[in-house]
Amino acid sequence: MRTEDGERIAKALGGRLVKATTLAGGYSHETTLLELDDRKVVARFGGGDPAIEAAVMALAPVPVPEVLLVEADAMAIGFVEGTVLSRVLETPPDAVEGLGREVGRVVARIGDVRFGAAGFFAGDGLTVGPQPPWSEQLVPFAEQCMAKTERLDRQERTAWLALCAEHAPALTAIDGEARLVHGDINPKNILVGGGRVTAVLDWEFAYSGCPYGDVANMARFGAGYPPGFLDGFVSGFEEHEPRHPDWQYLGRLLDLFALSDFMTRAPGQEVADQAATIVREWIATGVPRTTRSL
Structure with missing residues (x-):
């Protein structure tokens, strides 16, 4: 600045x-x-x-x-008083599962806001223009990303596209969801204090769609969280309202968009490097059915 x-x-x-x-x-x-x-x-x-x-x-x-x-x-x-959640998780409190549950409840409430259609916002009136459903966008989007990436070799790019094509039809179950999604829920974008969430930050990637994507976003690098936090987060999210029986799997499918996009970033970008590791794991083992563990 x-x-x-x-x-x-x-x-x-x-x-x-x-x-x-x-x-x-x-x-x-x-x-x-x-x-x-x-x-x-x-x-x-x-x-x-x-x-x-x-x-x-x-x-x-x-x-x-x-x-x-x-x-x-x-x-x-x-300015909001509080500590960034990522810092709290570095030296987690004894009640870390309870903290995860509190964060999960707050994130679930984001999806209470509903819109007339799914998609990305245009203008401060938050209008959503017509677009193909997510189930039809995934493969073309992944193809665009694979054409740009230098992170994956040819065999890995082909395998990733095959993975996206295999699972894209399942997204028809949530194509009709038109609810507020933060789009970048992770511990760096949440302030906490006294065991409560004091602010959710950085809404620049928000869109109208399915809230399951926010859970998958938080869970993406969940292997690095202290034991109990992610389980608490998922449980807190589940408390808010009934969910699709395969909601955690569907959230993982929505994360295929973000993981594909990460592959277009230059080598050396830490988060993208971590995402590349996940992409290779999913190529080898398939898309996880749960957000509780990778």
Whole structure:
């Protein structure tokens, strides 16, 4: 972030910039803590359309930061007290399964928001344009990604496409779901304090679809979580409402989109490197039927 950008945001909020500290940001944006003379705010630069993200946050039925300012390529949100969940899980509390259950309950509530159709949002009115169902999009999307990747050899690319083609028809069971999906649920995007979720962050990838995808997102690298957390998370999610009998498997199928996309990122990007390991495991063993373990 340029100093003048921080000063501009501070002035727009009626304050004066005292200090700026770069925070851990996402793959597509930069996040900065701005300490003004009267309060702390968080500024986000880059990424998706801030106006869409702000509109999604206004609808979210879970704790989120207050949106203070929206510009063409930036937004400012209120500072929320709490600790990033990823840091908490590094030295997990004794009640880690209970914490997972709390997080699962909160994530389940995101899907309470319903839309008229499934797809990606256009404009701050959150309209969803016509698009093919997910079951028809998976294979063409995976083909596009495999054409770009340097991470997988030819045999692996062919095997991944075959895997996607084999399982894509099962997505017809949830093609009609049109509910709010965060799209990037992971421990780095959740703040907790006192055993409760204080904020769900980074809504730039939100869309209308099936909430099972959020569980699969959280479970993707679940092998690295402390014992009990993921089981608690899944149980908390399940408490919210009845689910499709194969909901965990269907969530894994939705994750085929994200895993395919990760393969297009340059070697050396840590999360994409981890995703490549999962892709190879699934090629060898098939798509897991559960989100509780890989």
